[in-house]
Every structure is written in C-alpha cells, then in structure tokens.
Amino acid sequence: MKEKDFEGIRSLPLFHEMEEENFQELMRVAYFQTFPPQIELISEGEPSDFLHIVADGMVELFSNWNNRETTMAIVRPVGTFILAATVRDAPYLMSARTLEKSRIVLLPSQDVRAVFDKDNAFARAVVTELAACYRSVIKASKNLKLRTSTERLANYMLRRQELAGGAPSFELPIEKRKIASQLGMTPENLSRALRTLGEYGLEIDGLKVTIADRDDLTRFAKPTPLIDDPGT
Amino acid sequence: MKEKDFEGIRSLPLFHEMEEENFQELMRVAYFQTFPPQIELISEGEPSDFLHIVADGMVELFSNWNNRETTMAIVRPVGTFILAATVRDAPYLMSARTLEKSRIVLLPSQDVRAVFDKDNAFARAVVTELAACYRSVIKASKNLKLRTSTERLANYMLRRQELAGGAPSFELPIEKRKIASQLGMTPENLSRALRTLGEYGLEIDGLKVTIADRDDLTRFAKPTPLIDDPGT
C-alpha cells in the first residue's frame, strides 16, 4: 500500500527531481494514515508540525472568524497543503477537514526543512511550488474583488468543464454548499445564480451540469488566463 | 547614490544572507531608475523580465478586468515585488504604477534565477520570502471573505496605528480612494464607514486619524493574528 503511494508522491513536481536517498528518508519518517469523512485534520492557529499530502480522497481547507466560516480551497490527490507554514515554521492559517474517506501522508516539518537544506533540487521545487501557490491565491483574490458572484460561478463552470475533459455534460465534484462558500456566496444565492446562467445555456440537474453553448456562456463569463488559468 | 541603495537592499531579508560576490554580481547588472508619479512600471500579462525593488517612493500593485480595477497592494521602501513571476518565469498577474516620485531597482529575472541556482543562502531566502508573500495573500483573502467592509476598515485603522508607533493620532499614508480599493469598497462607502466608526471612538479629519479609545474600536474590529498580523 505504501509503495503505491510512493509512486504517486514521487511523481509530484515537488518531489520529482530530488535525490532518491533524500526521498527515501522522507518516506521513512512519514506517517500514512486513513481518515473517515468529516475529520478535522488541523486547526488554524496550531503550530505546523507536518506537511500534509492527500494520497487519496478529498480535503477542504477552510477558515473561521467571529462565527463565520469560509472554504478557502479543496485539495485532491495528489496534492499537498500547508507548505508555506512548514517552510516558515509558523502557525497554520487555515483548518483542514476530510470531505470523504481519505488517505493522508504526514511529513514531519523539521524533516522537510532538513532535506530542504541539503537537497538543492528539492529546494528549487519548493520555490516553484510556493510561487505557484502564491499566484493561485492572487488569482482567487482578483476573482473575488473584480467579479460579481454570478460571473465567478460562470467561470467556475467553464473551468470545471475543461477539467472534466470538455464534454458538454459533467458532474460537479463537491456539494453545492461548498462550491458556494468557495466562490464567496451563500447556497441560496448559488441556486439563483444557476438559474440566471440558464439564460446563457447552462442546465443543471442535481450535480449534473450541461453547457449547451460554450461560446454563449464564455461571452458572459469573459475568462482570462490572468485569473482563470490554474497552471501559469 | 547607488551605494546608498546597496545598503538598503542588502539589509532586506531576501538579500541579507547571500554571498557577497553574488550580491555584487546582481548589483552590477541592476538598473537604477527614478520615475515620476503615476507611471505604469509594468502591466499584467507581460513577461516578467525584471524583479523590482522599491528603494524610495511608493508603488501600487493593481489589477484590471472588464473595465474594473482594484488595488491589490502598496509597496513601500525597501520592498520587492513580482518575485513569484520572476521565479516561475511566468507573466505578471498584476500591474504596477508609481504613486509618488520613486527610485526603482530592476534586477533582470534571468540573473536572479542564475544566482538562485548557485547561492543556497539566497535560495533559502527566496523560499522564506515567497512563503511570507503567500501567507499575506491568504490573510487578505480571509479578510475579504469573512468580514464586512466596516470591519475591514476598523482593523486597517488599528494596524495603521501600530505602524505609526501607537500614538492616538496618526496620518494615513495614501489617499482614501486607494485605501477603499485595497479594502474592496468604494470611496463613498469608505466615507460612510468612517462615520460609522465614529461610534467606536474613531475621529477623522482629512488624512489625520485619532483613535480615542483603542479598546472600544478593538471590541468592534475583533482583530486576530491569523488575519491581521503582517509578520507571522
């Protein structure tokens, strides 16, 4: 079981170029754990003892303030989270919970920092990864500040369609309330915004979305790589 | 003139620990330029040819979409910007303009990447800096999603007071319209929110702010290091 995970982790850009010896060392000290759904893995404010890797399942990153809560991101296999806190040895800024049964790999932060110090390829990969994380949050921030909720939803749907392979019909990956929270809106509002997007050829039935005319929706959504492209 | 700047730059965490030789190399290939106010230094979407350092003056980072514009951050001496784009060799996600007469140091991105590859101390510093940038954007995002505009303003004022040394009276560093845009609100709304904060002991006259009772304002603002602390 562990060996299967090794491959997946090794294939991540973050671990792909590092020395085999150092990779093995990290795997040796790693904890492999399976969690049921709805388990809070970490809480914001706690010291960052582990770098987390989602080997299987799905994890939600969220934050609280003054009895309000918001979803910051969803992490899917194979992805990592809390890299920045690990690097800086600072408290977590977000909490994390499993959304479904998930297999999580925990790398002790101090070991990650130790390998970082002696493995240049790994150090480079950490920098590249962090820069990517930074840019994706900047994009999320632009999305929030420059667009209305319906515009955010339209672009979200276009992106989901791409990730699903481009077919006119596809399934939403998470419940709508989480999508709403991620997009900075209420579930009620999401419902209404979906009806609004019907005017631009978007049909929804449960979690199944059908985009009749992509061009039509695109004209409304006005996507730009400087906000919507996950890679660059 | 240049030598004076050297010290300021060298004192930055980003450049402080690197080899003197490599630092000198970077300074040798750097461009030192003074710009008048309101000059657009870079535009989002352009390739990232230079890492920028604000040696003197003030620079606004902003973004546009669909005829809307928002202020993302203000960079003050001595601070850098566009580090993530430089590292990834990816297009700028934000534009930048001078707000006042500013002296800017431009480091060619490829030289920065070259030094990064051979100087471990610099590489480590880049990672630390990027992690800090990432965390500050996450905080900004939480601020936007979890708070109302008046709550954001109250916390902004508390932070400004700290940065000004803690005295009851202090001056705002930029025009209110920029503050409004940074906080994700309109100038009109900022004006009204300031009046609202009067109920909690905040007085404003032009750019001069007086906080009569910090505890009172704090009870309303409910600041938390997980959103408002710039350092951690």
Added chain:
DNA sequence: GCCGTTTCTTGATCTCGATCAAGCCCTTGG
C-alpha cells in the same frame, strides 16, 4: 422500506454596498 437528517430550492424581506448626482474643499497652475 421507512424515518430522520441534511441539502437544495424558492419566495419574501432586509441589509449592505454600488451607483448616480451634486456640492465642498483643497491643491495646482497660470
């Protein structure tokens, strides 16, 4: 298969914030 829970939806209402418009004040340049 049924019950209880939770999510989703829809409608009504309200609040926050945006927009539009006008007047004031300050700065800047002639």
Added chain:
DNA sequence: CCAAGGGCTTGATCGAGATCAAGAAACGGC
C-alpha cells in the same frame, strides 16, 4: 489672485446579495 480639476463628502436611489422561512428532494442508517 483666480480658475480648473480632482478628491472627498453627503444624499437619494438602485441592485446585489444575505437572511429568514418553508417546502421539496436526496441521502444515510436502521
């Protein structure tokens, strides 16, 4: 000194989104 322009404030109105409430649909557990 005056005129022009821009930033700031204030009021009125509008619109987006939040909240409250209730019913419908989906899901999970026994």
